[in-house]
Amino acid sequence: MNVSLAKDLSVYQLVIGVQVPPKPLSLSPATLLSLVRAQIDLLIEQQIAATLWVKLPPEKIWQSELARYQSSVGASSLIYTCQIDERGRRGDGGDKGDGEENTFLSPSSSSSPSSPSSHHVTVHFPPDSQLRRENFLMVVSPQFCSLILAHRPLKKRKNQTSAKVNTNKNQPLLIITTVEGRIIQQVLDGIEKAMSDDKPLGVYAPESSPIVPADFICPTMPQAATMTQLFAKQLLRQDEINRQIITARTTKLQQINQELHNKEQLQDEYLKNLCQELRIPLTHIKTALSLLNSPNLKPPQRQRYLQMLNTQCDQQNSLISGLLELVQLERHLDGMTLESVRLSDVVPGVVSTYQPVAQEKGIMLAYTVPTELPSIWCVSGGLRQIVINLLHNSIKFTANGGEVWVRARLQGNYVQLEFRDTGIGIAESEISKIFDRFYRVRTGVTEDYAGAGLGLTIVQQLLLRCGGSISVKSKLYEGSTFTVQLATVDDTPKAIAIENE
Template identity: 60%
Template sequence: MNDFLHQDLSVYQLAVGAEASPQPIPLNAATLLSMVRAQIDLLIEQQINATLWVKLPPGKIWCQELRRYQLSIKQPINIYNCQIKGADAAKKDIVTQEEQQETMTPYINQVDVELLANNQLHREYFLVVLSPKFSSLLVASQQVRNDESENLAKENSPKNLTLLTITTIDSRVIQNVLDGLKQEIQLESNQIAPADLICQNICEPALWSLLFAKQIQRQDEINRQIRHERIGKLQGQNQTLQKKEQQKDEYLKNVSQELRTPLTQMKTALSLLSSPNLKPQQRQRYLQMLNTQCDRQSTLITSLLDLVELEHTLEATNLELVKLADIVPGVVSTYQPVAQEKGIMLAYTIPTDLPPVWCVNGGLRQIVIHLLYNSLKFTPTGGEVWVTARIEDEYVQLEVRDTGIGIAEGEIPKIFDCFYRVRSGNSEEINGAGLGLTIVQRLLWNCGGSITVKSQLDEGSIFTVQLVPEGKDPKLGGR
């Protein structure tokens, strides 16, 4: 028969079109697996020497059921493993030759049967059991809408699809399916016995009742497993929510404390200013204190609003490709007056041939600004700050190095926490919000990047940022 006449072959349609065909029912892959297991349970328990015609979904879990039968039966059996012509050879064998040699009994006879390629059979799975005592058919078909492409149908795993399924012990339906398969294979092959394509028996009622009971038992196991997984998932979600609530409470506590500190200072200054015996120099000092704390309060509120806005917009913001050579020089030139005023040497080396990197819109500029601002703030007069970049492994690596006061080893894990400030004794850092490095870390997490710190007290710090370059998926990077 030529290939054209085979294109519409469908085991499912052969079963549906047969006389006395049962009504198909929609099932998921888990329920289909439970039905296969129930049939194998019956064959093993009754020690039924059956011939099997099979085409099951790829995956070890399906293969294990047939191996279980092969290992448990004490009589010769034939298994015809049906495959589509041209299918991936890696998925072809239900049991490899090595597995047969290591674990199988000498009674096993597995025959790989190649069927001509067609669109229908690619979406179908079946198990035909033939024996003098018991015969059955189980066939499932993935249902694809007309507006879905064939490629989508092939890529989807049966685990994620609804399968229209028919199960029957009616010999007329089974024989109709066998007749269809018979036209698809070369019976001249010495490996296929013509008698293995004939269903002659009428199933014993007791065996059908046993199969029905085992199907219920197997489905109960599936339901218990599903309930257990759902309970575990809900417990995990509850733990996540509780953790988020704890983090939120801790965050609000920190925010309240940070806002309360300058307010307390301002209230103290106002109280002292109301003293009738206040000297002009004292008044000026308290006014300066009041002004400083107002600025600090304003900085805190602005930084908090920026962080909240960032958290809300990051997920919805698309990533873009940006070149470091287009960002770093402009930021460095902006901070050159600050560096000169403090007597700090500020320089950068950014190769122009570095590939562009992934980041949210405007995010790379924020990262460079916060890191450079920190280095300048904590570097004393006469110090140096460098900004460099290079390719390192599969990433573009940006370094901001300074000869500043450094960070104690015990403080390094905390510097990315909200409101955390390095204990330096520098009055300038007290005015900061302690959110700059938090914002840097959030931005990098969102684009698959990361940041690490090396530092020694009185020697300086190195902030190393890894950025995902063009051609690499930013989703594969991360924390």
């Protein structure tokens, strides 16, 4: 059974309009839930068949309370479920609501606790009703009457030109609880007047389901024993809610502590690795300087030690430069904005830069980047850095006479950029480690492939920021293929959209 009500109605205004109204308390939604549960506990224990007027959030945790009551006392009870009729929104600008969604948690759909029956009436209110900011449970019976009412006041932003309002779900509620018959009668009279005033407008209010019997009078106050039981149940339910809150907060604090501990361990490991990486070149430099002081040193040996000094100085410089680049990247990466980039504007230029290096080693270097590929998302300068690091690795780990290919193609909503070489390859056991800081591939060849071990780490960080990914296929001594996927501008990944909101 359904009833539509065109007239605006505010239970909160009806309550505070009585002489000597009860004082609202600023409480949390959790407290409101504990009050509702205690009320239902009492009705079930006392087997009180009552008429309920209800407007509660649509979530299962709230609606299950009504279902619990109906399953115990439903055969002789009547429930009026009030809800905002979203379907009644007018397309002519007639919706002049405050902009908040129904209830405190989320927009309401059908809030019926069970299938429609003669014991359940849905009362529809217009979209701009003040009830949008109100939730309540009103119990009406000859033995016991009560009202639990929560009102969320509007909190306007400082910018008065904005039409938006603060809808923070954690905002405290103004909650009123009362068992005074005069207040509950005032609310009933207000509801009945609203419904009767709207009858000329064609609103249907079935006589078979009156709000209350004509001879009904709200009891002034419940019996003392009933109130004692109600207070006891409220304390139990509030204690239960408090324990749940404490458990949730304790779990959250434990998670935070574990994250801090893990972060501290990572920092310790990072510093340990950094010290080790700085120590190794210095040890080689000190050894070479000691040998150069030998009076019996021959010119070829002197030349070898001088070359060692030069190599280790380059290694130290590469390490320091890589560290500075990584630190700057990690510090500012989250704040970097994404920009639209075309691969055909970046890849050919980088490949041309490395052509002389490839020719010196006798490596065939080629690329295929169709100009019709869509633009992709990346941080400013990030795509160039990704291509430089991956191409540099491919050439460095490819022996003389080898081949390196760079190929781009469209794969669904991503552009796939592939770096394939015929180099020394990577052992399967090492593939999962190559993106770690300072990690360098171990090979059995004698050629020196010294580096900072930070290039792939930087590539991975850049790809994480722009919603891309990287994968590796490799076999030892047979070459490697690094495949990068970058989101096209026409299909931004959800991760990017969330970060930029």
